Amino acid sequence: MNPPFRSSVPLEDQIAAETEGGRDALRIWREIWRNMTGEQRIEKAFRLTEEVRQVMRAGIRSRHPHASEDEIQLLYVNQLLAAHGTSLEEIRTKQKEEQSR
Template sequence: MSAAIHSRAEGSEPTGDPKPYPNHRLYLQILRRMTPEERLRKAFELSDFARSLFLQGLRRRFPDASEEQIRRIYLDRLSRCHNRNY
């Protein structure tokens, strides 16, 4: 394995990803100061945001589809991802 995976450069994660994460430490500090309830609320907010982005992308990709068709496509795409390892 490369040295990047084993060492943690300032502002980056040890995943081998060369992209810097300059705000990662600040992000972790903020998360640690949050109560469990606040972290759970934030997780739900992020989940809702991801879902809305997914639906927005489907609407752009299928502009002539009805909302019912978009819902079916959405559910089909979700079922394809269920229990997949990334």
């Protein structure tokens, strides 16, 4: 099986290249980023990560409006793990196999 095609051009550049406004926004963002201190970059990364988590959870809630918070958490974790090619069930199965050795 062939690995998926990966462009050498970063995704944000591909998206930004579609419009002049996108190219301008990316240029400005990169200038702002270059002028940030390391501490500011880390703080921004943590804030953006938290915003992504909130958006992911909101999406899960909209698709599963009757799910409990525990169910939302389980779906969220599985969504994160799926991005890495695994699932909570697969991890638990591997753990059981290792414990039985």
